[in-house]
Amino acid sequence: MAKTGEILEIPATITERGQTTVPAAIRKMLALGKRDQVVFRGLANGTVVIAKKQSLSDEGDPVIGKFLEFLARDMADQPARIRPVPKSLLKRGKALTKGIEVDLSAALPDDEA
Template identity: 40%
Template sequence: MAASLEAESTLTDRYQTTVPETVRRALKLGRRDKIHYTIRPGGEVVLTRADIPDDDPVLGQFLGFLAADLTRHPERLKSVDAGLVQRLQSLVGGVDVDLDTPLSADDE
């Protein structure tokens, strides 16, 4: 079992605190990252790194709009035609894409 790490910080008059370096390292936190607090019934608080939000707030709003629309109007949902799937596969079949390769300056 891994050894436990402990750290303390102090609240300012405005109820702010600095996250100790050991906690930042353990959670791999950087500037502007968000922290998630889980408060358990016995008063124990678990601090974790919050999920990283979408980089594009407009895309996030659009996806939220789509999700809400699908919830309100499920009858509008249609399956993709098998012919379209075959056509798409013929256009991109055999194309290898490495999602970890950095974009060129022209593609940024």
């Protein structure tokens, strides 16, 4: 099994029908079972990512999911654009939330119209 940060590279052959077998090590890494589905995500730089397809109940908010996919693509395509959060912004955020207590395990209140 590949270590964190290490890339696991396993060759596979494409058949005349355009099919291939997902190697056992990759199936194990993605926790794929029989009849599970995968998704292929092609990036502009020619990289293709394979991931286990999540069921609708696991996908959560589709807007947030699309936004997170956009961010992941943008970071992969343009890593030089990633910048640290300015200290001034962190300081401002701390000042705005000073004295506010939050229970992260508490249920969120219902939105009111």
